[in-house]
Amino acid sequence: MSAARWLAHQGRQVGTLAGLVLLSGLLSILSPHFLSVSNLLNVLEQTAINAVIAVGMTFVIVSGGIDLSVGSIVAFSGVLLASALQAGLPVPLAVAAGLAAGALCGLLNGLLVTRGRLPPFIATLGMMSVARGMALVFTEGRPVSGFEAGFRSLATGRVLGVPTPVLAAALVYVAAHLLLTRTRFGRYVYAIGGNEEATRLSGVAVRFHKTMVYVLCGATSAIAAVLLTARLNSAQPIAGIMYELDAIAATVIGGTSLLGGSGSLGGTLVGALIMGVLRNGLNLLGVSSFLQQIVIGVVIIVAVLVDSMLKRPGR
Amino acid sequence: MEPSQTGGEAPPALRMRGIRKSFPGVLALDGVDLEVRAGEVHVLLGENGAGKSTLMKILSGALRSDSGTIELAGRGVAIAGPAHAQALGIRIIYQELNLVPQLSAAENIFLGCEPTRGFGVVDRARLEREAGEKLAALGVRVDPVRPVQELGIAQQQMVEVAKALHGEARVLIMDEPTSALTESEIEVLFAAIQSLTARGVAIVYISHRLEEVERIGTRVSVLRDGRHVATHRVGELSLAELVRLMANRELKEHFPKRRVARGEELLRVEGLRGGILQDVAFSVHRGEVVALAGLLGAGRTEVARAITGADPPQAGRVSVHGRELALRAPRDAIRRGMGFLPEDRKTQGLVLERSVAENLALPSAPRLSRFGWMKRAAERALAAAAVADLRIKTPSLEQKVVLLSGGNQQKVVLGKWLAADVDLLVIDEPTRGIDVAAKVEIYEEMNRLTAKGAGILMVSSELLEVLGMSDRILVMRQGRIVAELDARGATQEQVLRAALGQAA
Numbered sequence A: 001m002s003a004a005r006w007l008a009h010q011g012r013q014v015g016t017l018a019g020l021v022l023l024s025g026l027l028s029i030l031s032p033h034f035l036s037v038s039n040l041l042n043v044l045e046q047t048a049i050n051a052v053i054a055v056g057m058t059f060v061i062v063s064g065g066i067d068l069s070v071g072s073i074v075a076f077s078g079v080l081l082a083s084a085l086q087a088g089l090p091v092p093l094a095v096a097a098g099l100a101a102g103a104l105c106g107l108l109n110g111l112l113v114t115r116g117r118l119p120p121f122i123a124t125l126g127m128m129s130v131a132r133g134m135a136l137v138f139t140e141g142r143p144v145s146g147f148e149a150g151f152r153s154l155a156t157g158r159v160l161g162v163p164t165p166v167l168a169a170a171l172v173y174v175a176a177h178l179l180l181t182r183t184r185f186g187r188y189v190y191a192i193g194g195n196e197e198a199t200r201l202s203g204v205a206v207r208f209h210k211t212m213v214y215v216l217c218g219a220t221s222a223i224a225a226v227l228l229t230a231r232l233n234s235a236q237p238i239a240g241i242m243y244e245l246d247a248i249a250a251t252v253i254g255g256t257s258l259l260g261g262s263g264s265l266g267g268t269l270v271g272a273l274i275m276g277v278l279r280n281g282l283n284l285l286g287v288s289s290f291l292q293q294i295v296i297g298v299v300i301i302v303a304v305l306v307d308s309m310l311k312r313p314g315r
Numbered sequence B: 001m002e003p004s005q006t007g008g009e010a011p012p013a014l015r016m017r018g019i020r021k022s023f024p025g026v027l028a029l030d031g032v033d034l035e036v037r038a039g040e041v042h043v044l045l046g047e048n049g050a051g052k053s054t055l056m057k058i059l060s061g062a063l064r065s066d067s068g069t070i071e072l073a074g075r076g077v078a079i080a081g082p083a084h085a086q087a088l089g090i091r092i093i094y095q096e097l098n099l100v101p102q103l104s105a106a107e108n109i110f111l112g113c114e115p116t117r118g119f120g121v122v123d124r125a126r127l128e129r130e131a132g133e134k135l136a137a138l139g140v141r142v143d144p145v146r147p148v149q150e151l152g153i154a155q156q157q158m159v160e161v162a163k164a165l166h167g168e169a170r171v172l173i174m175d176e177p178t179s180a181l182t183e184s185e186i187e188v189l190f191a192a193i194q195s196l197t198a199r200g201v202a203i204v205y206i207s208h209r210l211e212e213v214e215r216i217g218t219r220v221s222v223l224r225d226g227r228h229v230a231t232h233r234v235g236e237l238s239l240a241e242l243v244r245l246m247a248n249r250e251l252k253e254h255f256p257k258r259r260v261a262r263g264e265e266l267l268r269v270e271g272l273r274g275g276i277l278q279d280v281a282f283s284v285h286r287g288e289v290v291a292l293a294g295l296l297g298a299g300r301t302e303v304a305r306a307i308t309g310a311d312p313p314q315a316g317r318v319s320v321h322g323r324e325l326a327l328r329a330p331r332d333a334i335r336r337g338m339g340f341l342p343e344d345r346k347t348q349g350l351v352l353e354r355s356v357a358e359n360l361a362l363p364s365a366p367r368l369s370r371f372g373w374m375k376r377a378a379e380r381a382l383a384a385a386a387v388a389d390l391r392i393k394t395p396s397l398e399q400k401v402v403l404l405s406g407g408n409q410q411k412v413v414l415g416k417w418l419a420a421d422v423d424l425l426v427i428d429e430p431t432r433g434i435d436v437a438a439k440v441e442i443y444e445e446m447n448r449l450t451a452k453g454a455g456i457l458m459v460s461s462e463l464l465e466v467l468g469m470s471d472r473i474l475v476m477r478q479g480r481i482v483a484e485l486d487a488r489g490a491t492q493e494q495v496l497r498a499a500l501g502q503a504a
Helices: A003-009 A011-030 A037-062 A070-086 A091-114 A120-139 A149-156 A164-182 A184-194 A196-201 A206-232 A243-253 A265-284 A289-311 B052-059 B082-087 B105-109 B124-137 B153-164 B183-198 B210-216 B239-246 B300-307 B330-334 B345-349 B356-364 B376-389 B406-419 B436-451 B463-469 B492-500
Strands: B014-023 B026-036 B041-045 B067-072 B075-077 B090-093 B171-175 B202-206 B219-224 B227-233 B265-274 B277-285 B289-294 B315-320 B338-341 B424-428 B455-459 B472-477 B480-486
Touching: A011 A265, A011 A289, A037 A070, A037 A164, A037 A184, A037 A206, A037 A243, A037 A265, A070 A091, A070 A120, A070 A206, A070 A243, A091 A120, A091 A149, A091 A206, A149 A164, A149 A206, A164 A184, A164 A206, A164 A265, A184 A196, A184 A206, A184 B356, A196 A206, A196 B345, A243 A265, A243 A289, A265 A289, B014 B052, B026 B041, B026 B052, B026 B202, B041 B052, B041 B210, B041 B239, B052 B090, B052 B171, B052 B202, B082 B090, B090 B153, B105 B124, B105 B153, B124 B153, B153 B183, B183 B202, B183 B210, B210 B239, B219 B239, B227 B239, B239 B492, B265 B300, B265 B455, B277 B300, B277 B455, B277 B480, B289 B300, B289 B463, B289 B492, B300 B315, B300 B338, B300 B424, B300 B455, B330 B338, B338 B406, B345 B406, B356 B376, B356 B406, B376 B406, B406 B436, B436 B455, B455 B463, B463 B492, B472 B492, B480 B492
Parallel strands: B026 B227, B041 B202, B041 B219, B090 B171, B171 B202, B289 B455, B289 B472, B338 B424, B424 B455
Antiparallel strands: B014 B026, B014 B067, B067 B075, B219 B227, B265 B277, B265 B315, B472 B480
């Protein structure tokens, strides 16, 4: 493929990337601290959690669905993992338990959507409340804190100077990108989101693959829970509130259509970075957190507005 | 042309003259004349695609004619749109009812023009009283306060009629009003129609049930190939003569059919039931194209969807290569070599926003992957081969399918199944909405397939396509196969007569 064709093909992502570069350039002018290595690593570290959740969200949205329960799943698998650690389970086993909890919530979401024929919005809205409630019941509303150093190093460690959460997020992205673009499962996710009936008539087990998309989304939320719990050295039953909105925002800023059938993880990563950079920059500039909310809201709207305006004419 | 023997009387309620309408690649109406008098039930007959619905859409303002004139009671009108047609007193009742199920009959009748007591407050008492009067005037007993979803189909239809008769209705078009009614419900409808004609309403009545022509019609007009063929008083012609007028369409296209020797049995269907299907049984052999013909709603698409697992049948046996299929989903049929080109390629056949390559590879993905990883070179090779074989015009394999022409889109759907190496194809409307050149290419591909020993079941509404491209014709009517004809000797009239339920 020629460079020009590649550019045209990747136009949307290049646009988002240009937005990120522009934003970073602007912030580096406004704040001398922005471009420092320590600050940039800080941005990446802070972005890692939302970015990982947005991976699962991207799969769900590409398949034509939505998952509102990711934030609650973060809390639920977090407290489960924390309790397992405090009960003395070895770290790998405890982490596995946390991941299983997230995947199980996702499985329930998926079954409600495919077998129960509930709209994804409703099924995951219910799960949002159920998972949050389970986290609260399980901990009696109290945080579970204090873990061994081995577990904490999952968030505090560095490999070749790179913070482990950043490395973890990078691994998740590479694996998920390959899954979405190189495997049969990925093909089916796009096809189901694009036209579920045509995909079914082509012999694809639509219900199975859709269910798996929600399982995957539950699992990435649980990965985020591991990173969050290790970083805070505490698992809170009220963690992850509003995370679903950040993940959806990163996904749509990254160019994934809420209608399903198109989108990419590269776009989502850039979308998550835009949100992270924006938050960090506004903090550096001393913008109040109240005002930040407005700015972020405007950015989401403008990104999608520009996208739909570019898509509308001439096609 | 029928002499309009109005001889000094009042002008007809409706006069359409020289109506022409073309769609890209098709001349749908070629100068149609139609005259309907006040107080008559004018039956409009014609085969699928003869132009009846296009003509009525023009009359009701849903479409604009390219040329021609329309007069209402002698006065020329230029119908600007549906609202204008309604203001002129032209009303249409479509085959599918357009009621809000949760609202009462009265609310539906007055939807959009509720009587108010000022400030937008609906005058419920008046609404219900007037709705009751309207329904009573039609001679039907319907409780105006009941939600229409609790009413029977015939009663709902009466609500639709009452709604259509708002204000001064001069011309009422009814499109197959009896298709969902039982015999006693039809009686009620016909009584209502008679009370309307007594009030001087002109009724255009479209029906495929020939027996209704004599029961309810005053005069009958026949359309064929977008032309008006004849208008007669009911009773002047026998039903057989009417069928002859509807059939005998011109053979405008050449069908490149090549016949090959019929091989072993590929597909056997027995006792298929479910929905409207009743005890459907047939077989398809290697090397042959079996056509499923019949009117819209006869159950052809239902058969195609049932045997391919798209809508698994309630009962019946479907065997491929002599082994019975356990049909729960389309993949059960695909695994045994059956491919299905659905009726509507955009909503059922293609993932429009994805690439040509991805669409072509979709049914073959299991074969094109190992441990879940796509073999990308094999995928591209498969797509490139399909594009070359079918001469799909696309700038690249990455092109989104939505950007291709209709003919090329249809070739992609066909290509999906050729690439998947199926030897039994079920094609619902192989050439709907595609240009003539692409049609011929699709036909040629069907020839190549049968020459290689594949079998094809073709559902088609195009009588000429049925006769021109098949080896055997199965005619369906009301969920049953009512005739089997050898395509070589069959005539349009024979097929149509069977489809209309007129025994030879």
